[in-house]
Amino acid sequence: MSPVSAIQPAIKQTSLTKNEATAPTQLIQPQKNSSELKEAFQDFVAGTFYKQMFKALRSGQNKPAYFHGGQAEELFQSHMDQQISEDLAKQHGSVLSDTLFSTFARQMNAVSVDSLKLSSGATS
Numbered sequence: 001m002s003p004v005s006a007i008q009p010a011i012k013q014t015s016l017t018k019n020e021a022t023a024p025t026q027l028i029q030p031q032k033n034s035s036e037l038k039e040a041f042q043d044f045v046a047g048t049f050y051k052q053m054f055k056a057l058r059s060g061q062n063k064p065a066y067f068h069g070g071q072a073e074e075l076f077q078s079h080m081d082q083q084i085s086e087d088l089a090k091q092h093g094s095v096l097s098d099t100l101f102s103t104f105a106r107q108m109n110a111v112s113v114d115s116l117k118l119s120s121g122a123t124s
Contacts, residue, residue: 041101043086046093050085 058081069076 038101041104042093042097043089045097045100046089046095047085049096050088050093051082054081054085 058077
């Protein structure tokens with residue numbers, strides 16, 4: 001007898017984990033991707049990619065000898081790069097993030113279904 005099996009009879013069944021048949025459909029079936037979640041995922045993935053791209057681009061450039069604006073220019077340039085990368089992520093980020101998001105959604109659905117099966121098996 002495992003230590004977990006001794007605890008299982010004491011676990012009370014809640015309305016959230018009754019069984020897989022009564023689970024929310026978002027957890028069992030891959031939903032056609034929540035637009036808010038997909039947008040946040042796209043902003044993160046594509047935004048990170050574009051920010052790193054601009055960072056690599058700027059690190060390869062040398063500062064001009066006479067017309068460099070110092071810290072103010074560097075600060076302005078970093079804010080401008082951040083804004084451009086956010087705009088690029090919103091407009092063209094789906095090219096980078098759609099495949100990753102579909103994989104992420106499948107994995108999250110598989111994990112949630114497995115957890116529901118475990119919880120319903122533990123209370124049966």
